[in-house]
Amino acid sequence: MYVSVKGGESAIANAHAWLAERRRGDAALPEITADQIAEQLGLAVERVMAEGACIDRDLAALALKQARGDSTEAAFLLRAYRNTLPRFGYAAPLDTAAMQVQRRISATYKDLPGGQVLGPSFDYTHRLLELDLAGRKGEPDPAPQADTGVTPMPRVTEMLAREGLMARDTATDAEPPDLTREGLRFPAIRALALQSMARGDEGFLLALGYSTQRGYGNAHPFVGEIRMGAVPVEFTPPELGFAIDIGDVVVTECQMVNQFAGNNETPPQFTRGYGLVPGQNERKAMAMSLVDRALRASELGEEITAPAQDAEFVLYHCDNVESTGFVEHLKLPHYVDFQSELEKLRGIRARWAADRGEKS
Amino acid sequence: MTNAPTSPDRTDRQIWMSVLARASAEALREHLADVPPLPAHRRLKGPDTGLVMLRGRAGGDGTAFNLMEATVTRCTVSMGEHMGHATVMGRDLAQAELAAAIDAALQNPELRDALMASVVEPLAASQDSARAETARKAEATRVNFFTMATMR
Incomplete structure (x- = not known):
C-alpha cells in the first residue's frame, strides 16, 4: 500500500492565492484597513483579544x-504572534474599584450608592435592523x-459583605498559577479557572452558564453588579524598581x-461568581x-451533578484554539492509520461472514 | 501598595512617566516642537516589544489571578549623566524611545521646567479632559428612577 508523502506544493500555493483574492473580495470596493x-468593529476586535489572550x-x-x-x-493568529x-x-x-466607569448597572439594588449608568449599550435598543x-x-x-459630581461606586458585593450576608473572597499574597507557563492541574484552583475562562470561548461559556440557569447545577443567580470602563495598568519595570502606569485597559466585570445553603461551619449566605x-x-x-x-x-x-460544576x-474544553486544533487535526492525512483500520475491519467482516456460514 | 501612581504620595517622576506612557508618539513630537531640541541620547536597551501579564482579583478584591497578556514596549536611554526609561502599552517603538528620552531630560534640572510646562502638563491636561468628556457622557446615561412617592 503506497501513500503520497510529497506533493501538493503548487496546489497549496494556488489555494493561498485564491484565499487572498477571496479575502480582498470585490476589487471595485475599497479595501478595509x-x-x-479596530474603530468600527470594536466588539469583534475585543473578542479576538480575549480569546487570543493578548x-x-x-x-x-x-x-x-x-x-x-x-x-x-x-484568536489563533494572535496567540501564535504572542508566542x-x-x-x-x-x-x-x-x-476595578478605580475604574473610570462608562457603564454600571445592578439588578439587585435600584438605588445603589453611585447609581446606575447605562453607557454605550445595545440593551434597550429594539433590535430592528x-x-x-x-x-x-x-x-x-x-x-x-x-x-458630573464625584460619585463613588462601591461594590455591591462589599455592601452585602459588610452586613455579613456575603462571603468575602479572601485575598492572599500567593503568586497565582500561570496557564501560559504551566499546564492545567486538577483540582484546579480558582485563579487558574479564572485565567482559563477569561481566554475561553464565549459561546462555550455562554452555553454552560445557561445550563446552570436551566437546572444543570444549583444556581440562583442575581447580577449584583456589572461595570465597564478603563482601568489603569500599573507595572513595576525592573529597571526602575517603582510602579508606574503604563496605560489603561478597558474591561467588563x-x-x-x-x-448558598450554608453548612455546619458557615451560616446561609450569598456567595459570588x-x-x-x-x-x-x-x-x-x-x-x-x-x-x-x-x-x-x-x-x-456542594454536590457536583452538572457539567458546569466539573x-x-x-477547563479542558473552554479554549477554542485548543479545541479547534484537535477537531481540525482530523483533516490531516491519516492514510496509514486508516489503512490499518480498513485491514482490521475487513478481517472482522471475514470472520463474521465465516461464523454465519458455519452456523447456517 | 506604596508609591503607586494612583496613590497621592507618588513622586514627580512616577507622575510624568505615567503621563508620557498614555501619550502617542505623535502627541509627544507635537509638544516637543515647543521646546528647544532635546540633547542627544544614547540607547542603552531597546526599544523592544514584549508582553506584560495583566492580573485581576477574584471578586475584584480577592486573590490575584493572571488575566491575560498585553503588548508593551520599553526603552532605556542615557542623556548626559541621566538615564531615562519608558515602558508603555502597545508596540510603538518611537513612542517608547521618545518617552524615555523625555524622562531622561526631565531629570536634568536645567531642562525640567520647560519640559513640564510645554510637554508633560499639556499632555496631562488633554488626558484629563478626555477622561472628563467620558465621565460627562456616562453621566448623561445615569438613570434617575422615579419613586412611587414622587409620582403620586
Whole structure:
C-alpha cells in the first residue's frame, strides 16, 4: 500500500492565492484597513483579544482582517504572534474599584450608592435592523454630556459583605498559577479557572452558564453588579524598581450573587461568581461569573451533578484554539492509520461472514 | 501598595512617566516642537516589544489571578549623566524611545521646567479632559428612577 508523502506544493500555493483574492473580495470596493476594523468593529476586535489572550487592538484588528472575520482563526493568529514575544513581567492586579466607569448597572439594588449608568449599550435598543446603516450613514450626533459630581461606586458585593450576608473572597499574597507557563492541574484552583475562562470561548461559556440557569447545577443567580470602563495598568519595570502606569485597559466585570445553603461551619449566605474580560463584553463576563460560581461547588461542599460544576470538563474544553486544533487535526492525512483500520475491519467482516456460514 | 501612581504620595517622576506612557508618539513630537531640541541620547536597551501579564482579583478584591497578556514596549536611554526609561502599552517603538528620552531630560534640572510646562502638563491636561468628556457622557446615561412617592 503506497501513500503520497510529497506533493501538493503548487496546489497549496494556488489555494493561498485564491484565499487572498477571496479575502480582498470585490476589487471595485475599497479595501478595509485594520484601523477601520479596530474603530468600527470594536466588539469583534475585543473578542479576538480575549480569546487570543493578548491585549493589543491593532494586532487583533489585523488578525480579523487576515482571517476574513473568522474570530477563532483570528484568536489563533494572535496567540501564535504572542508566542514570539518575550515576557517582561507581571502587572499589579487591576483595581476595578478605580475604574473610570462608562457603564454600571445592578439588578439587585435600584438605588445603589453611585447609581446606575447605562453607557454605550445595545440593551434597550429594539433590535430592528437599521437599513440606513447599510451604506455610509454619515456622522452621528455627538453623544449628550452632563455635568458630573464625584460619585463613588462601591461594590455591591462589599455592601452585602459588610452586613455579613456575603462571603468575602479572601485575598492572599500567593503568586497565582500561570496557564501560559504551566499546564492545567486538577483540582484546579480558582485563579487558574479564572485565567482559563477569561481566554475561553464565549459561546462555550455562554452555553454552560445557561445550563446552570436551566437546572444543570444549583444556581440562583442575581447580577449584583456589572461595570465597564478603563482601568489603569500599573507595572513595576525592573529597571526602575517603582510602579508606574503604563496605560489603561478597558474591561467588563460582573459580580454574580448566588445563594448558598450554608453548612455546619458557615451560616446561609450569598456567595459570588466573578467574571472579568477585556473590552466591553457583558455576555461573556456574565457567563464566566455563572460558571465560576458553578465551579466553586466542591470548595463550598456542594454536590457536583452538572457539567458546569466539573472543572475538568469546563477547563479542558473552554479554549477554542485548543479545541479547534484537535477537531481540525482530523483533516490531516491519516492514510496509514486508516489503512490499518480498513485491514482490521475487513478481517472482522471475514470472520463474521465465516461464523454465519458455519452456523447456517 | 506604596508609591503607586494612583496613590497621592507618588513622586514627580512616577507622575510624568505615567503621563508620557498614555501619550502617542505623535502627541509627544507635537509638544516637543515647543521646546528647544532635546540633547542627544544614547540607547542603552531597546526599544523592544514584549508582553506584560495583566492580573485581576477574584471578586475584584480577592486573590490575584493572571488575566491575560498585553503588548508593551520599553526603552532605556542615557542623556548626559541621566538615564531615562519608558515602558508603555502597545508596540510603538518611537513612542517608547521618545518617552524615555523625555524622562531622561526631565531629570536634568536645567531642562525640567520647560519640559513640564510645554510637554508633560499639556499632555496631562488633554488626558484629563478626555477622561472628563467620558465621565460627562456616562453621566448623561445615569438613570434617575422615579419613586412611587414622587409620582403620586
